[in-house]
Amino acid sequence: MRQKAPVTYQTVQGGRRLVASGYVLDRPGEVAFRLRAYDPDRLLVIDPVLSDATFRGGSGAAAGQDVAVAPDGSLWVLGTTFSSDLPGAGNSWSGDEDAFVSHSRRTGRRSWAPRTSVAPTPTSRTA
Numbered sequence: 001m002r003q004k005a006p007v008t009y010q011t012v013q014g015g016r017r018l019v020a021s022g023y024v025l026d027r028p029g030e031v032a033f034r035l036r037a038y039d040p041d042r043l044l045v046i047d048p049v050l051s052d053a054t055f056r057g058g059s060g061a062a063a064g065q066d067v068a069v070a071p072d073g074s075l076w077v078l079g080t081t082f083s084s085d086l087p088g089a090g091n092s093w094s095g096d097e098d099a100f101v102s103h104s105r106r107t108g109r110r111s112w113a114p115r116t117s118v119a120p121t122p123t124s125r126t127a
Contacts, residue, residue, distance in 0.1 A: 004049040008035065010042045021046065058083025062100075073106040 008021035020036035038044055060082035068076045080099050 006033070006049060007047045008033075008038075009045050009047075010038060011045075012039075012042070019044065058085040060084070075102075075104045077102040077104075 003023060005022040008019040009016040010019060011017075019038045022034045023031050024034045026032035033046060035044075058081065062079060062081035062083060064077050064079040066078040070076065078099070078101055080097055082097055
């Protein structure tokens with residue numbers, strides 16, 4: 001996954017004055033903003049750029065448990081859902097709590113693969 005630089009600006013005399021900015025790895029697992037010169041006495045707007053988004057659920061509650069990006073850039077999501085209408089699953093979902101694995105190619109095309117029904121015990125949530 002690549003995150004494009006945010007659009008960063010200050011309003012000066014009714015117009016936007018762009019401020020060069022980007023992200024930097026601050027410490028392991030932490031990301032911070034890198035900013036060029038700006039007026040600290042004026043409001044600074046840092047607007048992240050969203051380049052790709054999609055809805056991955058059905059009509060019931062769902063939660064992602066883990067995410068991985070494969071070497072080819074595809075995205076894998078492991079989670080649980082109460083939806084009986086999860087896209088791509090057909091009628092295989094019970095509507096009770098189920099685990100799912102979602103795969104999306106770099107193009108955004110996705111496929112769903114039901115994994116198992118989940119019993120209501122903490123140990124059954126691991127995959």
